[in-house]
Amino acid sequence: MYEYNEFSKDVYKLTGIDLSLYKERQMKRRIDALIARHKLHGYEEFVKVIKTDRDLYEDFLSYLTINVSEFYRNPVQWKTLENTMLPRLMNAAKGRPLKVWSAACSTGDEPYSLVMLLSKYMPINKVTVDATDIDKQIIEKAQQGIYNGKSIKGLPDEFKTKYFEQLGRDSFKISDDVKKRVNFKQHNLLADRYPVGYDLILCRNVMIYFTEDAKDVIYRNFYKSLNPGGVLFVGSTEQMLKADEIGFSSEASFFYIKP
Ligand SMILES: C[S@@+](CC[C@H](N)C(=O)[O-])C[C@H]1O[C@@H](n2cnc3c(N)ncnc32)[C@H](O)[C@@H]1O
Numbered sequence: 001m002y003e004y005n006e007f008s009k010d011v012y013k014l015t016g017i018d019l020s021l022y023k024e025r026q027m028k029r030r031i032d033a034l035i036a037r038h039k040l041h042g043y044e045e046f047v048k049v050i051k052t053d054r055d056l057y058e059d060f061l062s063y064l065t066i067n068v069s070e071f072y073r074n075p076v077q078w079k080t081l082e083n084t085m086l087p088r089l090m091n092a093a094k095g096r097p098l099k100v101w102s103a104a105c106s107t108g109d110e111p112y113s114l115v116m117l118l119s120k121y122m123p124i125n126k127v128t129v130d131a132t133d134i135d136k137q138i139i140e141k142a143q144q145g146i147y148n149g150k151s152i153k154g155l156p157d158e159f160k161t162k163y164f165e166q167l168g169r170d171s172f173k174i175s176d177d178v179k180k181r182v183n184f185k186q187h188n189l190l191a192d193r194y195p196v197g198y199d200l201i202l203c204r205n206v207m208i209y210f211t212e213d214a215k216d217v218i219y220r221n222f223y224k225s226l227n228p229g230g231v232l233f234v235g236s237t238e239q240m241l242k243a244d245e246i247g248f249s250s251e252a253s254f255f256y257i258k259p
Pocket of ligand 1: 065066067068069070073103104105106107109110132133134135138187188189190203204205206235
């Protein structure tokens with residue numbers, strides 16, 4: 001009998017995504033729903049089909065990786081970033097540009113929000129944000145920079161007027177000035193080498209999909225990626241269990257500092 005474990009191994013061979021590091025119940029529920037939607041019968045048939053059907057393969061990847069995002073997601077936390085974390089990071093940097101990474105950036109809402117926020121405190125052409133995601137298609141979407149009203153509803157009005165052009169009734173295009181400041185790259189948090197030297201890393205609303213063991217490895221990697229004094233900003237349901245053990249101190253909810 002071809003079970004989820006074997007399916008998981010085949011998916012790894014096909015996509016490089018290691019499902020065993022994602023929470024099984026949640027993943028299974030999503031995959032089962034996709035299989036049912038395509039009227040297929042079980043994992044074995046599904047694997048056979050995605051080997052040849054490119055569209056379904058791409059759909060599967062997008063579906064697996066859950067790309068929901070929005071600008072300024074959880075605005076209260078962005079206020080803490082602006083009022084508490086950024087001043088201390090900028091103080092410590094003494095005029096040197098901040099090195100910032102939005103990991104698992106999805107459609108770009110997060111790295112673009114960062115550019116806008118940082119542009120309040122330094123000339124926009126001095127801002128750069130590295131942005132990565134495992135999903136190549138979603139990075140292409142991020143690079144197009146077109147959003148609906150729902151995506152930008154939480155964004156402060158000053159940024160909406162300054163950095164967006166309305167294309168249609170519910171379609172808004174981000175300005176090239178912001179777009180140019182973000183370097184997008186594909187990166188798998190569970191497999192790839194982590195870049196280093198960051199002052200600020202955002203990794204939000206992706207850890208919820210990973211097993212505790214996988215999270216532990218990722219948080220330790222982020223610790224190494226940060227400069228001393230650097231800040232890790234996590235999602236609103238993603239408090240770190242072993243922060244002390246890893247070496248982080250936490251001075252505000254959802255913000256972890258490398259001493
Ligand atoms: C829900 S979105 C979060 C977007 C944004 N950070 C936010 O909080 O709004 C989750 C993103 O994680 C990405 N992702 C899933 N597994 C990943 C992995 N192993 N490495 C890197 N990104 C991954 C998905 O492709 C998706 O774009």
